[in-house]
Amino acid sequence: MVIEVVILKDVEKTLSERGISVDNVREVIEHGETTGEKIYLPAENKFLAKKVIGKATFYTMYSPLEGKFTLHSAYAHRMSMKEPITIVTAETTDWVCYKCNEKLVRSNIDMEYLGITRAAPGISCPKCKLSFIEEYVAGKTLVVAESLLEKKRA
Numbered sequence: 001m002v003i004e005v006v007i008l009k010d011v012e013k014t015l016s017e018r019g020i021s022v023d024n025v026r027e028v029i030e031h032g033e034t035t036g037e038k039i040y041l042p043a044e045n046k047f048l049a050k051k052v053i054g055k056a057t058f059y060t061m062y063s064p065l066e067g068k069f070t071l072h073s074a075y076a077h078r079m080s081m082k083e084p085i086t087i088v089t090a091e092t093t094d095w096v097c098y099k100c101n102e103k104l105v106r107s108n109i110d111m112e113y114l115g116i117t118r119a120a121p122g123i124s125c126p127k128c129k130l131s132f133i134e135e136y137v138a139g140k141t142l143v144v145a146e147s148l149l150e151k152k153r154a
Contacts, residue, residue, distance in 0.1 A: 079111040097125035
């Protein structure tokens, strides 16, 4: 499957700052599209897919249009998700699981990095437990936690 990705200038800059390649983006979109392991915002026609590549989890937010995919954002973290996922509340989000057609709910996700496990806020499908870390959590909370754990280990 050849994935054609349309990347706007501001998104291109973000990819560069975050060290995310277009190949990473294509790989994540292809994974989401072929497996159906993705979530979507129906009102905005946006999808969010993720894939572990190497030692990081990469996420892409995109919209399909006429055989192409417009990239809205991409981000990554090095912490790995562990089971089980704990549903925090019945608070639903606007995100919908593509496979189950269930609204995602707020959850706690055990994340492991350098042998240490901590809970992080996330969103999960209450039916299949497919879980995602949102961009603001990955870009702020997880980056700081990874840095602190690396300093502690040094």
